[in-house]
Every structure is written in C-alpha cells, then in structure tokens.
Amino acid sequence: MSSLFGSANTASNSSLFGSSSTTTPATSSSFGNVQVQPELSGDRELSSPPEDSISDLSFSPQAEFLAVSSWDKKVRIYELAPNGDSQGKALYEHQGPVLSVHWSKDGTKVVSGGSDKAGRLYDLQSGQSQQIAAHDATIRSVRFVDAGNSGQQMVATASWDKTLKYWDLRSPQAVSTVQLPERTYAMDTQQKLLVVGTAERHICVFDLNNPGVIFKTIPSQLKMQTRAITCYLSANGFAVGSIEGRCAFQYVEDRDQQKSGFSFKCHRDNVTPGPRSEANVYSVNAISIHPQYGTFSTAGSDGMFHFWDKDSKHRLKGYNSLGASIPCTAFNRNGTIFAYALSYDWSKGYQFNTPNYPNVVRLHATTDEEVKPRPPKKR
Numbered sequence: 001m002s003s004l005f006g007s008a009n010t011a012s013n014s015s016l017f018g019s020s021s022t023t024t025p026a027t028s029s030s031f032g033n034v035q036v037q038p039e040l041s042g043d044r045e046l047s048s049p050p051e052d053s054i055s056d057l058s059f060s061p062q063a064e065f066l067a068v069s070s071w072d073k074k075v076r077i078y079e080l081a082p083n084g085d086s087q088g089k090a091l092y093e094h095q096g097p098v099l100s101v102h103w104s105k106d107g108t109k110v111v112s113g114g115s116d117k118a119g120r121l122y123d124l125q126s127g128q129s130q131q132i133a134a135h136d137a138t139i140r141s142v143r144f145v146d147a148g149n150s151g152q153q154m155v156a157t158a159s160w161d162k163t164l165k166y167w168d169l170r171s172p173q174a175v176s177t178v179q180l181p182e183r184t185y186a187m188d189t190q191q192k193l194l195v196v197g198t199a200e201r202h203i204c205v206f207d208l209n210n211p212g213v214i215f216k217t218i219p220s221q222l223k224m225q226t227r228a229i230t231c232y233l234s235a236n237g238f239a240v241g242s243i244e245g246r247c248a249f250q251y252v253e254d255r256d257q258q259k260s261g262f263s264f265k266c267h268r269d270n271v272t273p274g275p276r277s278e279a280n281v282y283s284v285n286a287i288s289i290h291p292q293y294g295t296f297s298t299a300g301s302d303g304m305f306h307f308w309d310k311d312s313k314h315r316l317k318g319y320n321s322l323g324a325s326i327p328c329t330a331f332n333r334n335g336t337i338f339a340y341a342l343s344y345d346w347s348k349g350y351q352f353n354t355p356n357y358p359n360v361v362r363l364h365a366t367t368d369e370e371v372k373p374r375p376p377k378k379r
Contacts, residue, residue, distance in 0.1 A: 037320060044084035046361040050076065054341040054359055055099045055114075057330040062107025064332065065089060066339060068361060069098035075112045075122065080337070084363060092122050092129035100141045104153060111155050113139030119157045121169065132169060137161035141187035145194060147175075147211040156211075158184035158196050164204075166211055176212040180204060188238065190231035193252065195238045197226035203240070205252055221248035221263045230287040233294045237261075239310070241284030243347075247298055249310045262313065267300035283347050286329040288338075290371050297338065299326035301347045305340055309373045317370040324358050335371060338364040 050070035058067045064080040075098055077090040096116035103110055110122045111132070119133025119142055133139070137160040145156045147166055154175065155167045160183040165174040182199035189195070194206040201220040206213075220226055220240055228241035237251035237260075248263035267282040282302035289296055295316060299305040303321035308314070325345040331338055341361050344353045 037322070040319065040322075040362075040364065043362040043364045044086070046078055046086045046363070048076075048088055049360050050074065050343075052097075052359065053346065053353065054327060054343040054361065055097070056101045057328045057339050057341060057361065058101045058103050058110075059330050059332040059337075059339070060103045060107040061105060061333050064337075065103075065107070066330070066332075066361075067101045067103060067110050067112075068341075069101040069112055069114070070343075070359070071097040073097060073114075073116075075101055075110065075120075077110065077122075077124075080332075080363065084365075086363075090122065090124065090127065092120065094118060094120060096138075099138065102143050104144045109144075111142045111144060113142040113157055113159075117159075119155065119167070121155070132172075133157045133165060133167050133174070135159035135161050135163065135165065137183075140184040141196075143187060143189045143194070145189050145208055145211070146192065147208045149209065156187070156189070156194060158187045160184065162198075164196060164206075178206075178212060178214065180214075181217060185226050186229040186240075188229045188231045190233060191235035193231050193235040193238075195229050195231055197229045197240065199225070201226060203229075203250070216252075218250075221250055221261065222246050227283050227285055228287045230289050230296070233289060233291070239287045239289075239296055241287050241298060241300075243281075243283040245279075245281040245284065245300070247284055247287065247308075264313075266298055266306060267302050267304060269302070283345065285325070285327050285345055286340075288329045288331050290331055290335045290366075291333060292335045293372055295371050295373055297329055297331075299329045299340055301325045301345055303342070305329065305338075307370045312374050312376065314374055316372075316374070331366075336366055338366050338371075340364065 052072035054070050056069040066078045068076045073094050078086045079089040080086050094114045094116045098114035101112040113119045115138045117135045118131050121132045122129040139157050139159050141158045143156045144153050147154045158164045162180045164178040166176045168175050181202045186197040192208040196204040204217050205215045207215045222242040224242045224244040231238045240248045245268035251257040268279045282300045284300050286299045296308045306318040307316040324342040327345040329340045342358045344357045
C-alpha cells in the first residue's frame with residue numbers, strides 16, 4: 001500500500017507530553033491483545049498517547065493538528081509530519097474525564113467538555129485555556145456551530161442534565177438554553193444542521209437559523225441506545241450508530257427518509273451459523289464522514305473499522321478485529337488520514353479496564369479503494 005507516511009521505520013520524537021517516544025508501526029505492537037494485520041502494517045502510532053481511555057479525536061480543519069481527549073482529564077494536541085511522525089504541540093486539563101473535543105473553523109481554538117460539568121476553550125495563539133461553559137451534569141458533547149445569521153461562531157454544549165446550551169465566546173452567560181427530552185449521548189453539526197441524540201432513542205433536529213427551538217424530534221430508526229451521530233456534508237440528514245451493532249442513515253425531511261433512509265447490521269459476528277444463528281453484538285462507537293467524498297466509516301467495540309458508501313449501499317472496505325475496542329475515529333481535513341483509537345470503551349463496566357489494555361491512536365493513510373464511492377452499476 002502506498003503511504004502518505006513513507007516508510008514505517010521507527011523514529012524518535014521529543015514530546016511536550018513527557019519522555020521521548022517512538023512512532024511504532026503496527027507490525028511491532030507491544031500492547032498485549034492488539035492484533036497485527038498486514039494491510040495495516042504502515043499505520044503509525046501517536047507518540048506519548050493518553051494515560052487512560054481515549055474518548056474523542058478531532059482534526060484541525062486548517063492544519064495537520066489532532067486533538068485527543070481522554071479519561072486522564074487532559075486534552076492533548078499533536079502536530080503530524082508528512083512522514084507520519086508526531087509530536088506534542090499543546091496540552092491542557094479539566095478537573096474530570098474529558099468526553100468530547102472539537103476545533104473551530106479557523107483552526108485557532110479547541111473546545112472540550114467532560115464530567116467536571118465544564119466546557120473549556122484552548123487558544124493556540126495564546127497557549128491559554130479558560131472555562132467558557134457550565135452545566136449541572138456531565139457535558140457529553142461539544143461543537144462549534146454557525147448559529148443565527150450573525151456569522152459569529154458559537155459553541156454548543158449538550159449535557160446529561162437534559163439541556164443544550166449555546167455560548168458566545170465574548171460572554172460568560174449562555175446565549176440560549178434548550179430543554180432536551182433526555183440525557184445527551186451524541187451530537188454533530190454540518191452547515192445549519194445540528195442533531196442531538198438522547199436517551200430513550202430521541203433524536204432532536206435543529207435548524208441553526210433558529211437555534212433556540214427544536215425543529216423536530218424523531219425516534220431513531222434503531223431499536224436500542226444511540227451511541228454515535230454524524231451529519232451528512234449536504235446537511236440534509238445524518239448517520240446513527242447504536243449499541244446493537246446497527247447503523248442507520250436518516251434524513252431530516254420525511255420524503256427523503258421514505259425514499260432513501262435505511263438501516264443495516266454491522267459490528268456483529270455469527271456464533272452459530274444457520275437459520276437460527278446467534279450473534280455477538282457490539283456497540284457502534286464512532287461514525288466519521290470523509291470530508292471530500294461523503295463516504296462513512298464505522299468503528300466499534302469489536303475492534304473493527306469499515307468504510308461505507310451509503311448511496312450505493314455498499315461496504316467499500318472492512319478490516320478484521322484489532323483485538324481492542326475502537327471508541328473514536330476521525331478523518332483529517334482532506335481525508336487522506338484516518339485516525340482511530342484503540343482503547344477501552346467502558347461497554348463492559350469498570351472491571352474490564354485492565355492495566356494492560358492499550359491506549360493508542362493510530363494513523364492510517366487512506367486509499368481511494370477504501371473511501372471513494374463506487375460508480376453506479378450498469379443495468
């Protein structure tokens with residue numbers, strides 16, 4: 001496989017995050033049950049990764065910077081070199097596990113939220129972080145949004161306190177607070193579309209031209225708890241993943257949903273093949289959209305990731321289990337790098353978070369075979 005990263009030789013990096021570390025190719029993993037796959041042998045690992053479970057990944061839309069949030073109460077920002085080497089660029093802390101991180105459009109700021117009920121903003125130019133949001137319970141998801149008609153980016157924070165709040169960075173008070181039907185489990189935005197998935201399978205759709213009002217609340221197509229939501233580039237719909245090993249492609253408008261909406265099984269394996277087969281079912285933890293092609297990736301508790309073309313209802317490429325959960329993924333700004341974390345996802349409770357469980361982030365150089373839509377079949 002041709003690689004954006006060149007050869008996969010180990011390379012030393014001085015790191016802001018502690019002792020020097022190596023970017024280790026996937027062929028020489030030292031993380032216990034993490035599996036080696038020849039097709040992923042060119043994937044590189046971030047130097048000095050988090051010390052506890054990795055919760056979220058977000059690439060800068062302006063440069064090759066990757067923000068990583070984790071349960072060790074820290075947000076780390078890495079700079080990636082063309083050969084795949086990585087080094088720490090910045091680090092800031094919360095007072096509890098950090099669950100979500102997101103970049104501003106201009107790539108100058110990072111926002112994060114977590115179990116300390118605080119939203120924090122880090123400014124790359126000043127090197128300073130400050131609290132810019134507060135809730136009465138854990139902040140599950142944060143996003144920069146284009147709310148209203150002012151052209152001024154705001155921050156949206158969604159919490160387990162059953163509220164969504166909007167914050168103008170020039171003011172310490174929330175601009176608007178929206179009551180949600182339940183606790184937030186996932187959120188994403190694209191253009192003027194914001195979608196929040198909550199407990200009890202509610203999905204709240206917002207038109208950011210009128211951000212203080214829920215545009216419509218619809219039930220998830222999936223029968224069990226929502227785990228991930230990602231909006232389409234066209235901002236007319238969104239993909240939903242659940243704990244039942246299923247993914248759904250949904251649309252905002254009813255006519256589009258009737259025409260093109262569907263769901264499918266993924267991240268599950270058959271234990272006993274046959275008409276009465278039983279399956280191991282795994283959570284779909286992450287759905288990421290390719291920024292150029294609009295295709296999707298899914299990743300789950302089974303340690304697998306796949307690339308999908310929703311329009312042709314086709315799996316473009318899939319990989320076998322890497323032996324550890326994948327809690328989060330992200331494409332870089334042009335889709336040439338796919339980042340995925342191997343880390344505990346807490347799906348089996350605290351007792352399964354053993355000391356030898358890996359906490360690594362790998363960088364995979366994508367190919368068109370994996371992520372480019374297939375041409376329609378001739379009939």
